[in-house]
Amino acid sequence: MIRAFVALDLPAEVRSALAVQQFLLPLPRKIEPESFHLTLLFLGEVPETVLEAAHEEFETIVRPPFGLEVAGLGLFGGERPRAVWAGLRPSDPLARLQARIERAARVAGIEPERRRFVPHVTLGRFAPPPPEERFRLERAVAEGASFRGGAFEVTRFFLYRSHLGPKGARYEELASYPLRGGAP
Numbered sequence: 001m002i003r004a005f006v007a008l009d010l011p012a013e014v015r016s017a018l019a020v021q022q023f024l025l026p027l028p029r030k031i032e033p034e035s036f037h038l039t040l041l042f043l044g045e046v047p048e049t050v051l052e053a054a055h056e057e058f059e060t061i062v063r064p065p066f067g068l069e070v071a072g073l074g075l076f077g078g079e080r081p082r083a084v085w086a087g088l089r090p091s092d093p094l095a096r097l098q099a100r101i102e103r104a105a106r107v108a109g110i111e112p113e114r115r116r117f118v119p120h121v122t123l124g125r126f127a128p129p130p131p132e133e134r135f136r137l138e139r140a141v142a143e144g145a146s147f148r149g150g151a152f153e154v155t156r157f158f159l160y161r162s163h164l165g166p167k168g169a170r171y172e173e174l175a176s177y178p179l180r181g182g183a184p
Contacts, residue, residue, distance in 0.1 A: 001045040003162045004174070007081035008060070008154055009123065014070055016122075017149040018121060021073070025144070026136050027084055027124035034117055035123040035171060036121050038068075038088070040098045040157060043110050043126050050109050051174075055159060056160060058177050065179045066093035070121065073141045080128035085120035094119060097157065104179055119177030121149075124169075155179055 010018070019033040043054065072087040081105055087092070098117050129137060159175040 002051050002162070003042040003045050003050055004051055005039050005162060006041045006043065006105075006157060006159055007160055008040065008068075008157055009069075010036050011150075014150045014152055018019050018070065018123065021023040021086065021144060021147050021149065022123045025073075025084060025123065025140050026133070027035070028126040028129055028133070030124045031122055031168070035169070036123075037160075037171070038119060038121055040117075041101050041105055041112055043105060043112065044145065046110055050162065051159075053130045054105050054108035054110055055175055057108045057158075058159060058175070061097075061100050061104060061177060062181050063093070063100065063179050065095050065155045066097075066155055067151055067153055068094060069151040071147065073123075073144040073147050074120070074139065075141055077128060081134060081137060082126060082128055083122055084124045084137070086147065088121075094154070097154075100135065101157070103139060 015033050015036050016087055019038055022033070046150055069089040070086050071089050074085050074087055075081040076083040076085065095117070102112055128134070156176050156178045158173055158177070161172040161174050163170045163172065
């Protein structure tokens with residue numbers, strides 16, 4: 001079984017802007033900047049043969065390149081925050097690419113999680129902090145609402161393997177899929 005996901009990589013200048021913003025936040029546990037990415041679809045633990053079928057489906061995706069912009073900050077977890085993220089400006093091309101990737105995964109025999117797609121880059125994951133730390137974190141995220149991490153061109157998406165370890169996940173690129181042609 002291989003733990004895998006499909007994601008967009010981020011250019012160095014966007015990673016740098018995110019790392020600076022991450023430094024300014026009182027995060028209990030930070031994601032290493034070299035691990036920043038935008039998950040399009042978490043595939044979960046899948047057999048190698050099913051992952052190969054998904055890879056073949058992903059290779060058939062035809063979508064044109066498009067622009068994205070990192071903007072804003074947020075928290076996942078409501079009253080018990082467990083992650084801080086940087087968001088992305090709404091993008092129809094991104095939503096269409098994500099939907100096409102999800103369809104390809106289903107054709108290959110993968111049943112993805114039933115979560116609504118919320119485009120984001122995770123900056124930190126942690127156990128819900130005590131009330132006084134939660135207040136500081138919520139205030140810092142609110143103050144960073146106008147954060148802009150930069151615009152970039154999406155020209156490919158990637159299939160990654162996730163190796164879980166005591167210091168968090170480590171990602172291994174398995175395949176890269178260029179965006180080319182197709183309707184926007």
